[in-house]
Amino acid sequence: MLKRTIAFLLLIYFRELAKLQLRKASPTIIGITGSAGKTSLRNAIAAVLKDHRKIKVSLKANSESGIPLNILGLSPKDYSFFDWARLSLLAPITLLTNWEPYDVYIAELGIDSPLPPKNMEYLLTIVRPAIGVFLNVLPVHGQFFDGLVPQTIKDPKERRARVSDAIAEEKGKLITSLPKTGVAILNADDPKVIAFFGKTKARVVTFGVRHKADLMAKDIGISLGGFSMVCKEDAKEEVKLKLGQLFPKHYAQTFLAAIAVGRYLGLSLAQCVRGLQTHFQLPKGRMSIIPGIRGTVILDSSYNASRKTMEDALQTLREVAPQRKIAILGDMRELGSVAKLEHEEVAKIAARTTDMVVTVGPQMKQWFTPELIKLGFPRKNLWSATGPYEALDIAKKLMKDKDTVLIKGSQNALFLEIVTQGLMQNPKDANKLLCRRGRFWDGKREQLKQSER
Known part of the structure; x- marks a missing residue:
């Protein structure tokens, strides 16, 4: 119990210092949530914006401890007691000395539980995104949401649907927390995601492959030699995206979401596609x-x-x-x-x-x-x-x-x-x-x- 209390106090310590650090740069914060593909989407958004904004990315950091440490410019080495002591001593020094300039902070928001500090509600006490991207909902980490589903429900498919609903509700707090001046970018192909269309004060932009959306993809092709698709905006402008890496077809949604962020921040469709073609790198261990x-x-x-x-x-x-x-x-x-x-x-x-x-x-x-x-x-x-x-x-x-x-x-x-x-x-x-x-x-x-x- 004492160890857990100390750990929680340490999280609050890093969180408050990180919030002060963010005030120094006052960036536009982009929050990314979803059950799968968040890191790839983070990289895709960074690729789109790289030539047009000064960006900072939550590299290897999507949790209650990782995000504040990343904001402060600190990285754990081995997660030992001495490592946490080192980070605790460095944090206030870094706050005084780190004046890294950036306009945009891209934060991957990973949740493992409906309870703090591993839930979305806690992460939103660290960062307050103006742009929220909701990619998908799957029963990933479902064992931690199982307790929210009545034990009287025995049918596995019904339990899966209820667990997914609970996960969507927690992840969706990113979307419902957005300010009126912000934007919610939602996957029209995922019914649990698009359900948040009417639950936010922010402007909504949709993307999809199978369902009508503001940004869509067609003619998706994959081979060992690469990936291609045609991006369509509002069924009018079309630009072809060609990449020399293999991606599963669902990456079309990832690229559309990244393009939606770029378009909201004033880039043209062609500029967004060019950024992906020039800078996007697949995270290691993902196909x-x-x-x-x-x-x-x-x-x-x-x-x-x-x-x-x-x-x-x-x-x-x-x-x-x-x-x-x-x-x-x-x-x-x-x-x-x-x-x-x-x-x-x-x-x-x-x-x-x-x-x-x-x-x-x-x-x-x-x-x-x-x-x-x-x-x-x-x-x-x-x-x-x-x-x-x-x-x-x-x-x-x-x-x-x-x-x-x-x-x-x-x-x-x-x-x-x-x-x-x-x-x-x-x-x-x-x-x-x-x-x-x-x-x-x-x-x-x-x-x-x-x-x-």
């Missing part, structure tokens, strides 16, 4: 194309996973792979009572998009694997591993020339970047290409290695 051993291609999406992103990644694998399609899929964590349903639904997509599957983790083995077998997937093409090192050993025996390998799973417990590194043609490039780098994460991976072997 990066990496050359693999034996002439294979790796689609590294090892950073994290939810049902929707897993399904989109599998559909992308099917569309771009020239020959055999192998998926190395890890557990989707923190889903609470809907975990079984979510894993089974991913199995339905995997059954028609892959030739071989290696699962990693107990949830995949318990729920995904039986469903895949029930759907008629050949048992001889299916393997289960307890952890990433075992999965790596299996994959090395399977891979052949011209295979395309998708690697995707939840973050922080599975560390599927271990599999990616072991299958890379040039493992020495790991620090440049893969997610979760540095001493802290190296230590976590070493602990996992010792426990697994």
Whole structure:
């Protein structure tokens, strides 16, 4: 209890100093929320604005501690007691010495709970965005919202809908908190997002692919050579966006949302597209194309996973792979009572998009694997591993020339970047290409290695 109290007081300390730091720059604050894709959207908005505004980005910072430290210009090293003591001493000094000029602060707002300090309400005591972007709603971190759904509701699909409603309500506080002079940028393709159209005082701008919106995309094309789409504004002006990286088709929504921010801040549609084409970089571990051993291609999406992103990644694998399609899929964590349903639904997509599957983790083995077998997937093409090192050993025996390998799973417990590194043609490039780098994460991976072997 004492430790928790001290931690909360420390959060308030950093928060108040960060608020003072923000006053020095008085930037326009852009808040980004959603269940998946926030970091990619943050990067896309930064790319759009880079040539036209002085921007600061909440790099590797989307939480109750990360955001204020980022505003102050501080970064944790190993999250130890001594590290927090160091940050506490540096914070007031930084407040006096850091006069970094910027016009726009792009804040990724991640919530893990309906309760403070891990909820949206608390994050909005740190930053008060004038521009709010709401990307999507999925039952990610659903286990922390499960308690808001009556236990009398047993049907998994109904529970998932109720959990998603609770998540939408919490994330949507970003939109309902916007000032009358601000703008809410909403995904018209997500019914739980567009429901906030009439719940804000701010002006509303919509984007979408399947439903009519202010900004839309058509002619979306993907291949191992890149991504393209045509951006339409108010069904009038059209500009083609071409990028030399592979993105799943749902990235069209990400790019439209970023363009909407740019248009609101006075940029032309062509300027927004040019910014994306010039500056956008995919965050590590999100469908990066990496050359693999034996002439294979790796689609590294090892950073994290939810049902929707897993399904989109599998559909992308099917569309771009020239020959055999192998998926190395890890557990989707923190889903609470809907975990079984979510894993089974991913199995339905995997059954028609892959030739071989290696699962990693107990949830995949318990729920995904039986469903895949029930759907008629050949048992001889299916393997289960307890952890990433075992999965790596299996994959090395399977891979052949011209295979395309998708690697995707939840973050922080599975560390599927271990599999990616072991299958890379040039493992020495790991620090440049893969997610979760540095001493802290190296230590976590070493602990996992010792426990697994």
